[in-house]
Amino acid sequence: MDQTPRIGLSYLAANQAMKHVTLNESLRRLDAVVQLSVVSQTIVAEPESPAPATSYILPDSKTGTHWAGFQTGAVASFQDGAWFEIAPREGWLAWIEDEASLFVLTESGWEALQEAGGGPFETLGINSAADTTNRLTVCSDAELLTHDDVTPGTGDARKLINRASATKVASVVFQTGFTGEAEFGLVENGGFELRTSSDGTLFSTALSVDTASTNVGVGGSPAGRFSVLDQSVATNEQPTLSVTRDGYFATAYLDTYADAATYSSFSIQRRARGSLAAPLAVEEGDWCGGFSFRGRSAAGDWAQRALVNAIVDGPVAADDVPMAMGFWTGAGGLAERMRLTSSGRVGIGTTTPTAALDVAGAVRVGAFALTDIPAAAEAGSGAMIYVADAPAGATLAYSDGSVWRDVSTRSTI
Known part of the structure; x- marks a missing residue:
């Protein structure tokens, strides 16, 4: 062999004349190749x-x-x-x-x-x-992935995922054992969605945002600015939007009833006693949801300052749950101030009203001078006022629908 096998450099032979020519040729090849x-x-x-x-x-x-x-x-x-x-x-x-x-x-x-x-x-x-x-x-x-501090760049850092058209998908999928369980991104309908799957094939929408209107939908495509779609088909299924704390189950719904007097409502549901598979009815005295209003004190703590809640206020029948509304206020601690029972009675200062209006305390009616009392017909039959300068002295007066009368003498004022 008179050349190297890879680059083809000529070997110097023994007793070779003009060795520098061969060596220089090899150096030229090295200069070109290296x-x-x-x-x-x-x-x-x-x-x-x-x-x-x-x-x-x-x-x-x-x-x-x-x-x-x-x-x-x-x-x-x-x-x-x-x-x-x-x-x-x-x-x-x-x-x-x-x-x-x-x-x-x-x-x-x-x-x-x-x-x-x-x-x-x-x-x-x-x-x-x-x-x-x-x-x-x-x-x-x-x-x-970090921002460019070498070039340097702007300091921003973005990950871009570009799809071909609005009918295609641009998303990030999360898998376990190479089976998809969750996905978020732009989907075929043009919205931004968070979806989950139990089999890696069929994904259900948990949260959807319309990229054109910014409307938000929970459980499906938004039908309004913010909408919650309850996809449950059985009574015992868990609802679309729920919050769990310390083992208690609370639910928020936005419901639309398609009937002759179509209306929408916001409802809060308490989980029934027992398992979801075989729920038991709620019992008298159970709280079934409410609205809490919080305020921040000078010490910096946030606490409940007012509360409106629903209470089961009677025996529960197979198809009926009587419900009362309680109104709570307080300083340093809440107390129930008024209750509206399922029978329509209102208790102020009592939770067990025995009349249409039951007030545990003094009641004050409006006080008027003779020159300022409203028209009796306008006030309506049964209305009561206090007249400080009545001819026979200060007195309570009631309207018979036409005139005001002294409650003691029934004489016209």
Whole structure:
């Protein structure tokens, strides 16, 4: 063997004359091949006045006095005023100047490894194998994307996911054992959704935002500014929107009833006693939901300052749950101040009213001077007032629908 097997450098032979010629030829080849950089791989015409120490990868349609005789794909290097041919081997790397790309020689020819700015790579696997479906695969406990403080950039950091059209999907899917369980992103209907799945195939919408109107829907596409769609089909199923705390179950609904007098309501539901599979009825005295109003004290704590709640106020029948409303206020602690029972009685200062209006305390009616009392007909029969300057002295008066009368003497005032 008189040449090296990979680059083709000539060996110096024993007793060889003019060894410097052979050595210089090898140095020229090394200078051309090591850190190989070529002007182009697409220029077909041999330059008439090439710059010293320039090289080219020769294309199929090459022309020229010297290039025409060289092999396609060979490296033609101009040194010491002459062209010489270098036959590259598979695995060699070459920087192509007019494409600003790094190429590698494969059995199929010269192929790009990296263009200016990075890529394109057909697939890229980091600590894992990539394929044509998952062209980028990363096997790692964590991945970090941070803002550009090198260039430097703006300080912002965004991850962009671009879809082809509004009928396509741009989303992030979360899996367990490569089975999808949750997904959020832009979906086929044009909205932004959070969806979950029990089988990795069928996803149900938990939260939906209309990207045009910014309307929000819980359980499905929004029907208004904010809408909750209850998708339960059985009485014992858990509702769409729920909050659980300390083992107690609370539910908020937005309901629409499609009947002749269509209306909507906001309702709060207390979970019935017993399991969801076989619920038991609520019992007398149970609280079934309410609204709490909080205020912040000078000490900085947030606490309930007022409350409206619903209470079961009688025996529960198979198809009926009597319900009262309680109104609570207080300073330093809440107390029930008024109750409206399921029978329509109102108790002020008592939770067990025995009349239509039961007041546990003094009652004051409006006080008027004779010149200021309202018309009796306007006040209506049964109305009562206090007249401080009545002819017979201060007295309570009632309206009979036409005139005001003294409650003691029934005389007209």
